Amino acid sequence: MTGRTVTVVGAGLAGAEAAWQAARRGIKVKLYEMRPEKLTPAHRSGYFAELVCSNSLRAAALENAVGLLKEEMRHLDSLVMACADVTSVPAGGALAVDRDLFARCVTERIAGNPLIEICREEVTAIPEGEAVIIATGPLTSDALASDISRFTGENCLFFYDAVAPIVAAESINMGKVFRSSRYGKGEAAYLNCPLSREEYEVFWEALVKAEKAPRKEFEKELHFEGCMPVEVLAARGKETLLYGPMKPVGLIDPRTGRRPYAVVQLRQENAAATLFNMVGFQTGLKWDEQKRVFRLIPGLEEAEFVRFGVMHRNTFINSPVLLHPTFQTRKNPALFFAGQITGVEGYVESAASGLMAGINAARLLAGKEPLVFPRNTAHGSLAHYITAADPAHFQPMNINFGLFPPFEARIRDKKERYRTVAKKALESIDRFKETLL
Numbered sequence: 001m002t003g004r005t006v007t008v009v010g011a012g013l014a015g016a017e018a019a020w021q022a023a024r025r026g027i028k029v030k031l032y033e034m035r036p037e038k039l040t041p042a043h044r045s046g047y048f049a050e051l052v053c054s055n056s057l058r059a060a061a062l063e064n065a066v067g068l069l070k071e072e073m074r075h076l077d078s079l080v081m082a083c084a085d086v087t088s089v090p091a092g093g094a095l096a097v098d099r100d101l102f103a104r105c106v107t108e109r110i111a112g113n114p115l116i117e118i119c120r121e122e123v124t125a126i127p128e129g130e131a132v133i134i135a136t137g138p139l140t141s142d143a144l145a146s147d148i149s150r151f152t153g154e155n156c157l158f159f160y161d162a163v164a165p166i167v168a169a170e171s172i173n174m175g176k177v178f179r180s181s182r183y184g185k186g187e188a189a190y191l192n193c194p195l196s197r198e199e200y201e202v203f204w205e206a207l208v209k210a211e212k213a214p215r216k217e218f219e220k221e222l223h224f225e226g227c228m229p230v231e232v233l234a235a236r237g238k239e240t241l242l243y244g245p246m247k248p249v250g251l252i253d254p255r256t257g258r259r260p261y262a263v264v265q266l267r268q269e270n271a272a273a274t275l276f277n278m279v280g281f282q283t284g285l286k287w288d289e290q291k292r293v294f295r296l297i298p299g300l301e302e303a304e305f306v307r308f309g310v311m312h313r314n315t316f317i318n319s320p321v322l323l324h325p326t327f328q329t330r331k332n333p334a335l336f337f338a339g340q341i342t343g344v345e346g347y348v349e350s351a352a353s354g355l356m357a358g359i360n361a362a363r364l365l366a367g368k369e370p371l372v373f374p375r376n377t378a379h380g381s382l383a384h385y386i387t388a389a390d391p392a393h394f395q396p397m398n399i400n401f402g403l404f405p406p407f408e409a410r411i412r413d414k415k416e417r418y419r420t421v422a423k424k425a426l427e428s429i430d431r432f433k434e435t436l437l
């Protein structure tokens, strides 16, 4: 063990994973987290790796890019994946977790690691250190964000994002909804609220006319496609939602034997199944408007909203200019960035970038060369996915959800071929892993 220390700022998906990976290599870690003393506009607890919107880590299958990415992380002993696997809840073909149990699991394992020292305080300036990883996420506190802006010599960018509401299961009219996964895939994990054409039109009309919460002046009206507020999608056209969060394909209402005109899906939120989130219904509407408009949805007439949707600021840096593909900054090789602040998007991607930064910071302190992770043939492979520092791949806020849509479509047709690619990617990660020991 060396006597040297990696300083990690932020214990979200990326920071927790980075701290874990460095400690696994015998390196001491000082992990700073400002919660619960100071919360972000989206986080609600003091737990590490809190999931702020959906409780889904997306597709599980290896034929899917994000499914392969998760498997690669498992091969590299990811803490986030280990905790996700033991706290999963039914979600059809996706890996979804009980968010409280998941965050608690990550927190307990970090707290139980003797090499990791936890400091519950806000970091207001980039710390000095032998190796420092900034993983403060899209909701980096203002003081640190301005110091990052000073360091980068340019302004950080701001844009909007949104969170979906959660309703209490007991308040859902079970007589009106039906349980099914799309195309009957996996377990029947979703509750589906079916809408007739007339019901949809009334709902759409109310949604586009509903009052939005006021925004701060400095924040730009920019959303990333995968977490677009439902009212913004609706405003694009009367039919837009029918091809987005309200699409009815693959769902048959057992009472009519037919596909409904539109559907709102509710996904189980916790292991006890007492809470359900409205899939794809992230929103910035005023809270009383959310209640009024979403109660027009059949089955949700009496819905009790345990959490309303909210909007807030996101911050990220210009990674292709500032970072090496090792996640080190060009200006200072002892300073790394990881997670969504680098422009990678999504829980899994953020954790994966933390995994790589954690390994590289540990290598730096052990006197080894930080590595560029293998760029395999598969889009799902670790480095191919997490290419924040590569201008060719840097698509801030675009890598999530609708990730490489043409590619996703292609692999649906070529599952067999993709399985071979996935196998190769995993073999390559295993070979790579040996060089890390």
Ligand SMILES: Cc1cc2nc3c(=O)[nH]c(=O)nc-3n(C[C@H](O)[C@H](O)[C@H](O)COP(=O)(O)OP(=O)(O)OC[C@H]3O[C@@H](n4cnc5c(N)ncnc54)[C@H](O)[C@@H]3O)c2cc1C
Binding pocket: 009, 010, 011, 012, 013, 014, 015, 032, 033, 034, 035, 039, 040, 042, 043, 049, 050, 052, 053, 054, 055, 056, 057, 121, 122, 123, 124, 135, 136, 137, 138, 139, 140, 141, 144, 161, 162, 163, 227, 314, 338, 339, 340, 341, 344, 345, 346, 347, 348, 350, 351, 400
């Ligand atoms: C509203 C919203 C909804 C999202 N929805 C989804 C989704 O549904 N699916 C998905 O895959 N991805 C989603 N994302 C993206 C996903 O949340 C992020 O990609 C992921 O959480 C980022 O991980 P991270 O570790 O970079 O940041 P975070 O998980 O946010 O962790 C950063 C941590 O740093 C701490 N911190 C901040 N500033 C300081 C400071 N100065 N000092 C000390 N600690 C500090 C914060 O408290 C936090 O714990 C969403 C993001 C947002 C903002």
